[in-house]
Amino acid sequence: MNMHAPNKTTDITFRPATVTDIPELKELFCSTVLTVNVRDYTAEEAADWASCGNRLGHWEKLMATLHFIAACDAEGHIVGFTSIRNDGYLHSMFVHKDHQGEGIATALLQRIEAYAMEHGICDITSEVSITARPFFERRGYVVEQEQRAQANRLKLTNYIMKKQLKKI
Template sequence: MDITCRRASLADVEEIKSLFADTIMNVNIADYSPEEAADWASCGERKVGWSELVSQLYFIVATDGDGRIVGFAAMTDDGYLDYMFVHKDCQGCGVASSLLSVVETHARSRGITEVTSDVSVTALPFFRHRGYVVEKEQKARACKLYLTNYKMRKQLETSVCLSTARLVLRRWREDDAVALYKYASHPDVGPIAGWPPHTSVEHSREIIRTVFAAPETYAVVLKETGEPVGSVGIMFADGMHSAAMKAGEAEIGYWIGVPYWGQGLIPEAVDCLLHRCFADLNLSAVWCGYYDGNRQSRRVMEKCGFKFHHTEPEKMSPLGDMRTEHFMRMTRDEWKCRVAVNDK
């Protein structure tokens, strides 16, 4: 089944509201009495309430190839999974897995270390399979009746260290500031990508504390020497990024010190991050962007299998000047095909 996840809009409210009640009365009714199911379904009659949820929460919908909403999920800013429902005709088709992967990826991108939820009897096996642990069985009020559900919790993986043939990709540390300044202060590195050269070791240390503190930002460390010589990262739609992305997509950014240009180290690191994006984070597509004239960056994308998508002229860079930016993209299916070919 072709599933796409995106942020919900107010135009989706009626379809969300209908799916909520329909799922309860056709799926959850297998585990709840008709009276309980009807009481629970009646909670969805408040249209204003759905509009507020769509506006205030991280609210995503899953759509099929025809654009029909086949599921939705909503998460609060502190990692509480408030809703997740899948259309009665799409049970067991991977919709729930796609929704949960997207909201968990969103949580990681916000630095959230655990997800909690109150899970129905019907959904209990699915959440257990996805690594959630029952804290307690409880009775929770629907509208008038109290229904059985389960308080569940999952610790998210936050400290990731990746490895390639020549590199270790790990979180930046403050004691990396000297090495970072050594390479990020060169005038040929930052400006072509839209950021200013670092001006001091303390400037580099502040970047590590702030910009490089993002959950999926990694120091590119040479195995041979243990020295960080560049940086790579996965950026999500609700954080620092350049591409116009949907939920379940991300953008990869990268740079490496001038002495290591032309050695294939960044393509090696980007290939590793593509595996992270598609195999671990279950993303549907990954973007890369480069400014006009940055041939080295474009070549990295081509080596890693990205395909040209579109160009955006007259775009302001972080340095404040107007530039033309080109975007390349890779879908999960394209990545799988590329991995299959390389494995032969």
């Protein structure tokens, strides 16, 4: 009997996220921060960070200024998402707490990098959590600076990371 989990990314489809997805994106963001990122942040820090997703108009503003890609399971539920600004700022990369380690973040990152190259973006920068730093480092991103970034009420440690995309 094979004890390894199958590669579930074969069941995943990718599509642009829209304003109708906001409730699902918001829930995924909050639950991921509160369950996954709490490994590297205190419960108080994680709760403060998660509360940023509850600001009125926050998601609508993000949808108006960013290109979002959603990863959906076979039933159409969003299991991950990423977003990028036209200047190459990677704003978000979150995978559902129940779908960690399935290759979804890697697939999302490949798609957002391809989108960036198609739109003439040569450098991607991001503010990356302690939790996500190893993931991004394995994919060629380099820490430019450690910082204390404002979440809601608190300042949390994260890293400004950058990757220069290879021209095709």
